[in-house]
Amino acid sequence: MFDLDKWQEIFNTIEKNKMRTFLTGFSVAWGIFMLIILQGAGVGLQKGVENEFRSSATNAIWIWSGQTSKAYNGNNPGREISLKNDDYSYLGSQINGVDKISGRYNIWSGNTISYKNESGSYSIRGIHPDYQLVEQLTLVKGRFLNENDQADSRKTVLISKLVDEALFKNEEESLGKYVSINKIPFRVVGIFDDDDGRDDNMQVVYVAVSTAQQVFGGAHNLNGIVVTVGDATAEEATIIENQMKAKMASRHHFDPTDDQALFFWNSVEEFTRFRKLFTSISMFIWVIGIGTIIAGVVGVSNIMMIVVKDRTKEIGIRKALGATPGSIVSLILQEAILITAFAGYIGLVLGVGILELISDQIDTPFFKQPEVNLSVAIGATVLLVIAGVLAGFIPAKRAASIKPIDALRDE
Amino acid sequence: MPHTFINTNVIHFEFVVVVNNHKMNALIAVALFVVTLDIGLQKPQHNNTMMISLNNIHKSYETGSNKLHVLKGIDLNVEAGEMVAVMGSSGSGKSTLLNILGLLDMHDQGDYYLDGNLIKNMNETKAAQLRNKFLGFVFQSFNLISFKNAVENVALPLYYQGVSRRSRNKLAMEYLDRVGLLPWAEHLPNELSGGQKQRLAIARSLIAKPKVILADEPTGALDSTTSSEVMDLFQEINQSGITLIIVTHENDIAHKTQRIIKLRDGLIDTDHKNGHTKPVSKPILSL
Numbered sequence: 275m276f277d278l279d280k281w282q283e284i285f286n287t288i289e290k291n292k293m294r295t296f297l298t299g300f301s302v303a304w305g306i307f308m309l310i311i312l313q314g315a316g317v318g319l320q321k322g323v324e325n326e327f328r329s330s331a332t333n334a335i336w337i338w339s340g341q342t343s344k345a346y347n348g349n350n351p352g353r354e355i356s357l358k359n360d361d362y363s364y365l366g367s368q369i370n371g372v373d374k375i376s377g378r379y380n381i382w383s384g385n386t387i388s389y390k391n392e393s394g395s396y397s398i399r400g401i402h403p404d405y406q407l408v409e410q411l412t413l414v415k416g417r418f419l420n421e422n423d424q425a426d427s428r429k430t431v432l433i434s435k436l437v438d439e440a441l442f443k444n445e446e447e448s449l450g451k452y453v454s455i456n457k458i459p460f461r462v463v464g465i466f467d468d469d470d471g472r473d474d475n476m477q478v479v480y481v482a483v484s485t486a487q488q489v490f491g492g493a494h495n496l497n498g499i500v501v502t503v504g505d506a507t508a509e510e511a512t513i514i515e516n517q518m519k520a521k522m523a524s525r526h527h528f529d530p531t532d533d534q535a536l537f538f539w540n541s542v543e544e545f546t547r548f549r550k551l552f553t554s555i556s557m558f559i560w561v562i563g564i565g566t567i568i569a570g571v572v573g574v575s576n577i578m579m580i581v582v583k584d585r586t587k588e589i590g591i592r593k594a595l596g597a598t599p600g601s602i603v604s605l606i607l608q609e610a611i612l613i614t615a616f617a618g619y620i621g622l623v624l625g626v627g628i629l630e631l632i633s634d635q636i637d638t639p640f641f642k643q644p645e646v647n648l649s650v651a652i653g654a655t656v657l658l659v660i661a662g663v664l665a666g667f668i669p670a671k672r673a674a675s676i677k678p679i680d681a682l683r684d685e
Numbered sequence: 686m687p688h689t690f691i692n693t694n695v696i697h698f699e700f701v702v703v704v705n706n707h708k709m710n711a712l713i714a715v716a717l718f719v720v721t722l723d724i725g726l727q728k729p730q731h732n733n734t735m736m737i738s739l740n741n742i743h744k745s746y747e748t749g750s751n752k753l754h755v756l757k758g759i760d761l762n763v764e765a766g767e768m769v770a771v772m773g774s775s776g777s778g779k780s781t782l783l784n785i786l787g788l789l790d791m792h793d794q795g796d797y798y799l800d801g802n803l804i805k806n807m808n809e810t811k812a813a814q815l816r817n818k819f820l821g822f823v824f825q826s827f828n829l830i831s832f833k834n835a836v837e838n839v840a841l842p843l844y845y846q847g848v849s850r851r852s853r854n855k856l857a858m859e860y861l862d863r864v865g866l867l868p869w870a871e872h873l874p875n876e877l878s879g880g881q882k883q884r885l886a887i888a889r890s891l892i893a894k895p896k897v898i899l900a901d902e903p904t905g906a907l908d909s910t911t912s913s914e915v916m917d918l919f920q921e922i923n924q925s926g927i928t929l930i931i932v933t934h935e936n937d938i939a940h941k942t943q944r945i946i947k948l949r950d951g952l953i954d955t956d957h958k959n960g961h962t963k964p965v966s967k968p969i970l971s972l
Contacts, residue, residue, distance in 0.1 A: 279844070279847075283844065290832035588831075594787070594789060595889070596893070598814065
């Protein structure tokens, strides 16, 4: 029941004891504030890590051509090992667990791509149709390179949004137009966006790998092969990687323990490592968060204990004048609830406010858009208020049960 | 036989509290009148007009393994409207006696009747309600609430009766006027002199219209001029019919009362009347 007079008495007490109220409130507000900031930082870290992996498949194994570093079967070290179209077909059909596969044939530089009067220098990547899924390219319009482009070595090209904007001025439609790549005309079939934010993935045009090999003199060579392994675990992915390594070693006659002959990069392993790192970070943040709450609870209990100690004499006077134990307990508790709830709310608003404010400013790798789960924040606030009440209840109960004469003697 | 009567009395008392909580002032006045009448009618059934009746009161404190026997069987009757001084050297039990009389502490053994109510196995809540209704306290160290101003301090007992803020503050102003502190109404206790603080405490003890005022060394912290002013005030209060019990160790203070009880080693040593004016018997302090 709402008792106006009691609240007046409480507000009166709060008003006359500003310092005490401030200290109690501050410890609560600070606890909640820190909790929210830490939670926000944890979420920011999580999003940052996820973002780093967003733009390429997290289940891919990459292979690049290299040079042997160990002698093997009479061959000297330093022999170039280059991947061939055969390796692509072999890996695609002979290795269990391989889901998608694409070769890559790159012409890094020295390419001039032009349309009308506009031209620029971009990398050319020859790829298989599956590559879209591996690199997680976003199609803005048109279509991706398909099996027909590959089979017929069609002179078709997929250009990035950036290239599109550079070559086709005045918002001219680029689909179906012919751009000239090193003076050879290619028909634009699609425009893509690679939203990992890395510029070098945008200064690129894609053509079918067969076209690239044919037009730019690549014979049957590939610079690299990438496969995805479905939803294999890190252990399974490592097994697949080792299998591929062994097969490649025997096909290209190099020492299976030579890790320079072909370079392998297993993103599953990497991603798993990051995920473990992230799990540890998030656990760490929870530990800190719980620690903060405990510190807050201890702080509130401490202050409530001091408050009650401080008010022992006042309580004695009130009891002598006819205050019942119940009225003493409820007076102290209602004050505690009021202060902790209000301060908790302030801390909540400040913490969420600051997170919202910096959220848009911060956009660095591995830390992105910190935000807090509001139900967690509110839960923590409620918990702290309850703790404050419990912390106040025990000393208040004790204070209310001491004999008034003892309280009055307390000088 | 007295037991049954007391129980009914207590029930009436609770009835008053319930009504008060509803803050229906008009009804309170009527209820108070009815209850007062009630008690008045029933009083003759019990031990004539004794306000306080102690019968073989024992009290001991445990201090660690020792048991300190402070009161060793006190028999004392105080009539309504009496003004009594309780004296004795330190350790004689006078403060303990006052605490028991004031329901601030509970006796171990014996019977204590306060205005006909048997005080026994009383829980804190009931004791608090009885204190609020029947007793006023004045302490040596004033025991004012430091963050409340004069009016709020005086009005506090009425807060625990459920009287609304406006009407209790209005009444508090009247009592401040009565003790000559009206100009200091908005002042905090630490802005007042010792004498003013004690007058403030006296006004607070009066506001709930108690039947008994218990004062513990009320002049202990005051100089002789202020002491005598305070005693004059007490005498005036006593004239209005309120029973006063003053614990003191000063002879001249004691001699301003009508009866001096000297305690020694937990027993009443001497009990003599000063031969001053007979106690008056107006029922309630009239302002």
